Amino acid sequence: MVFVTVSHFCKKFTKKYQLRFVDSLRLNVKGGHGGNGYPKYGGIGGQGGCVQFEANEKNSLNALAKKYRGIAIKAESGEDSSKSRILGRRGEDLKIKVPIGVTIFDENHTKIGELNEPGDTCLAAGGGIGGCSGNNFLGTKGQSHVVTLDLKLIADVGMVGFPNAGKSTLLKAISRANPKIASYPFTTLRPQIGTIGYSDYRQITVADLPGLIEGAHANIGMGHKFLKHIERTKLLLMVVDLFGFKLSAVHRLRTCIQNIYALNKELELYDNELLDRPCILLLNKIDEDGAQSEYDQIKEKILDLKSHTNDCPEELLSERYLEFDDVHVISAKNEIGIDNVKTSIRELLDKYAEKTENLSTDSNSNIKENCG
Template identity: 35%
Template sequence: MKVKNTMFCIFGRNCVTWGMARYALWDQRTCMSDHTATALRTKKEKSHRNKSQHFVDARRVRVIGGKGGDGAVSFLQLWSNETAGPDGGDGGNGGHVVFKVSGCTGTRQTLSLPTVQMATQNVQDLRHLTSVVRAQDGEKGYNKDCHGKSADHTVIQVPTGTIIKSSTGRVVGDLKDEGTMFVAARGGAGGHGNHFFISDTIQAPKIAECGAEGEELQYILEVRSMAHIGLIGFPNAGKSTLLQAVSRAQPKIAPYPFTTLKPHLGVIQYDDYDQVAVADLPGLIPGSHLNRGLGIQFLKHAERCAALLFLLDLATPEPWTHLEVLQFELSQFNPDLLQRSQVVVGNKLDLPEAKVNLPRLQRQTDLPVIAVSAKMGTNLEELLKVIKKIYDKSVKSEDENSSVH
């Protein structure tokens, strides 16, 4: 139904009553509720960058807290009193290393901790993390009882739902809410100057403390949720071609297996302002749950997707056997994966063998089967509608779970 384009000039010559305005707005809202969301075709030209960007959902990081500043050994000398006493100041404290969930508003949030390092806002993965994160050291103490400046804390932004594990694999932090922080490494305390050590028996101490070293720890950071839809299939099934056809992502495409070694992420935009993330996962082979091929690394990627889309090559003999292998490998790794929303997509419909295998595949499985040709663009519009339905279903279930808790 066509949405009415109503315009009101309240302060101009063509005034309307508020009753008519309310009726027109109600009529427009009713028309919008009956509208079926469709995928938008972007008019922006794709980037010509040669380097494709992949999604980083796990990273091993070594964090080092800042060293505390050393205390000073100093004695005050005045023109009227050359032995005025010790005046060495204390050193400043070293900075902490803090992981913080990034904001979703696009504006810089006010932190209770001073920050010297901020990653980009709305971070989606862990690409910006380096292997070693070091906080700043505290400033040393000075004479005339001047204390050194404490270092600012190093705050690293991470995506929502980041799980922090120790080097032994134990979960020590779960940043599932916006604004939550995890202190990964504490900075060392500053050392005392010689003024601190004055006592009744020692009036002129010549000692001072060195600043304490900061903590040095190792963590494994994993993003719990990577995408709404995960493309799962055998190598060379056409997952990268399909992702490039439905989004602006530019994964590497080549006619040999294992072209994709790391997941790539694409975003599908709909006219109701929803954005659905689709992940192109590396190819799976038999025995992946035994760590063959990419093995456990691939299965962990699949575990971070809300829904699974099995992509099969219809041109191969008996493509339904590939579906059985994919479901078996997922069940051996985590049986809960098969409880998520699943759709079977038969690719390469433009080939003559695919048209013969399509009805046989539909008889072999109870899951809905959609036949497409990612290369030629056949039936992609129907696939995008199915993806939107899966997304709406997952969002509704998340809202129900959050309301229960």
């Protein structure tokens, strides 16, 4: 009786949580078989249809997983040639809509497409050739692949930090998102997207990524699954607890400044180009007793991490260090300093967008001059 009860609970638990958030999905795709030709009249069979992926902002990998996981996705076969139709009809293509931000890999993990804008398409499996004199009038099989759809969230801002730093509370304070919030680590188990709205109707999207742990760059915990979502963001929002962080009783307590070095190390080891990304540092929980004293001890050091590595444990030393564009002390819980954060995010995004546009304009001018 106990076994049956536990089994029933597990089935309900699995059903409820197995498709909470899907950001990687393997699918079996097959192009349609080419139609057979008609040797007597030299008839040509229709080409098999192909399988394509198309980016659409309304779709999710969760929906695709429910519909296609465990089955072969096959396009329509080409029509056979006949007396009444010497040229067989082409098989209908199958176009599958996927979310924006998907990269498609084949079974050898070779990238075959990247869909970053609405309407972008990628050919996943071509259709077989119709039967003709060159192949003894026998249609050929379509291509068959096991492809992996890898989703990286596209957001203007990506929040990074260790568990329980206050990222979810901050997301709720600055946007319309309603993430789960609690006073224990790993409340956020999947990325959350929020939107900051401004009085002039400007909107900026913010992604709250689940808390990292040391070793995330080496895929410890769910490191790569979470870190990959930072790659498409334009601005990093690093959230750190002023009183430090201790994952569990068996882990050491790291101070606020040590956590900053630890996060820098994780970003460097995963992809050191992330250290070139614009970044705002948010020091959270300024409303608590002793917080101002903690901030006063580190405020000079965080402006030049490279020159104050005496506070950095040897295992966290890096070759390069983040240079913060802005630093704010906040209380996400009591919404202290939140308006300043929202203003800073907007100003930095505009500043770097203008800088990128100017670089692009200068580059195009140089090309014209060289060609002229």
